[in-house]
Amino acid sequence: MVTPKSILSLLLISSMLFLVPTSCKQSNGSDPITPAPARVLTKSTLLGTFTPEQLRSRYTGSSQLLQAFIKFGVSVYRLEYTTTNTDGKSITASGAVVVPTTTNATPMLSLQHGTIIGDSEAPSNFSSSSEVYTFGTLFASQGYVISAPDYIGYGASKDILHTYEHRKGLATASLDMIRATRDFLSDKSINWNKRLFIAGYSEGGYATLALQKKIEEETGSEFNLVASSCGAGAYDKPAFMKQIINGTTSGVASINRLYVWVLLTYDRLYGLNRPVSYYFKEPYATQIATQVAANSLDININVSLNQTFTDTFKKGVIDGTDNAFLAAVQDNDIHDWKPKTPLRLYHGDADDTVFFLNSQNAYDAMKKQGAANVQLITIPGGNHASSILPYISGTYDFFSSIQ
Template sequence: MQKSTTSALLRKLSFLLIWSLLILNSCNDDTKPVPPKEENIYLKESSSIATLNKQQVLQKAGTLAAVVAQYVKHDIKVYKITYKTKNTDGSDITASGALILPVSTGPVSMISVQHGTISNPDEAPSLFRDGSEGSSFGSLFGSMGYIIAYPDYIGYGESKDLPHPYEHRASLASASLDMLRAAKEFLRGQTDVKWDEKLYIAGYSEGGFATMSLQRKIEEEASSEFNLRASSCGAGAYDKTAFMKHIINVKTDGVAGYNSLYLWVLLTYDRIYKLNKPASYYFTEKYAPQITASGKNASIPESFHLALNDSFKKALNDGTDKAFIDAIADNDVYDFKPKTPTQLYHGTDDPLVFFFNSENAYNAMQKRGATNVEFIKVNKGTHSSSILPFLLGTQAFFANTL
């Protein structure tokens, strides 16, 4: 009788043991449901453009090769990415840019480079054509050991059928920020390189203006998304109000190429802010018909202020054309207190984007109590001759803030 009772007890204990093991096994990590793949919000598509070794990177650097050879340390992989952003009217559009990855085993930082003015659509970074800024400078900084995000902006690359919002603060900032968000999503889905989450931003000329615009947007709206470590802005037109007052009242060099850029800004603001003035409102009879026909490609081979109607200049000087004045002021980007270590580079003899832009920005930042801004004046530097000091200074600045 005792044997029968013992056997029954053992059977019961065995059943309980098996049941317990089944329960424990069902809780084992190996059988946990796999979390769903995180969906991309900004990134749409990516495609490989090129793979370059260090020697090919130096070839793309052209005349800079001898100066920068010591910094070229990595092969690179180049991708085109397309992403969601907003046009100037708030509509949803697809934009693009180049994303350059160094071939590196260790974690690396990212630089968002905002390109300078381009008039040829073939120079868009995502096309990565030889001789373009994105191809030469992008390859160079990528080979130094940085992930490079190079937005095309609206109006180039995937959005080439739209007009480029030249020197428009808000859209340059949003297109660049959304490119960074898409780049983050791309990096999350690959294993070739590890991002250390550090972000640096840089740009020259229109790129300098775009970089300062991006810096403000990140600091004010997206500081929780990105660990922004430093910003290097070169020769940007940050004080649009002072710039416009200067070119409508003061004799300038009269270089047609420079004037086409001033004209481009004016026409862009007229369009974006829906001022809808005819060319004859702004310009004299000598130039209005040509501007109506050719837009920013019209040739003005004399001081820009001589091409403007006296009535328009008077309306700006006495404040009666409030709509245009407000459009200009909406693109002033300089008057804030940076939270991020910032460098301002500018040639003292810049005939295109006048030196006072960076000087006014630095003074305004100092007045607001900024202690992390350095102003580097390139003595006798022009708009073109100050690029190399800017590049070398930016490389050193970023390396020292790692």
């Protein structure tokens, strides 16, 4: 018998969602609750309307059973909205909204995407390689309004460097995209039941947990956040960072470039502005600096990354004297707080990209804080790619049980 869960089990085979992996001063309190802006949406553009038959026609051959998952047709829109950049200045950002073709009152699902390498994969471009095209559209066809932020650095803000693995940048852009979606639904008189779900894997998992924290601590009663599903995110930034700097990692070039990307992002956003040679030895420093100058991170480092760092940098981290860098890392830590909304943390215990310690440490810290609604779903033997399928299926079941 074909079930929604068995259909979702084919989703990874047919589309390999979230395939690009991610790496990685938490405040002891929270930022003050501020009034919601009256309106953030500035523009909406219809990208396409698809009937159930058109959606089903995408799936043939080995993915044909996915046709049974399609219930409603969908309409896809590109939104532009006002948000706040990491420098505190107003900026125009964008994202995609997928609306099921139904008059029923439907919940909203904010879908934070994982690491993407190029703007073509941004949700608002709605390419066949984007998560919103596959995962998002299938969930929309089941009766969710999908809100999918591009984040700063893609879509309308593509001329600005992406805020990679930056807590505030990701959470702020995602929250304001939800607000823009709310504005859009009101403009179009679309029947939203005011229930909000949030989900994401990899960088999207980190962005989702940062978004949950921001909603719970800063928005008061603005939203009815029902559930949060986070997969394989780098939540414990200090522990993860120290493991990368001091321990042996996979040495896979495609993974190393993600770790380098995070480091350079923090160096930039926190005004450290150090030369690459402060962090990396030769010949790695020259290779990285050349790529950065070319606005690229096509870095081919195929050794354990701890072998590439300078002794000065490692010593400053180990003995705690590199206060500026350590403060930047700490400011992006989100593992130790008390969530109120039901939360599931999915993670493969053999993940060599975003280490399992991130979810284990988050779960342990949250339970110690007294969180009653958090669950750690360990995927035995799962790596960063193979754990995607259990995450998708588990998220579907989790949200459906609450629906």
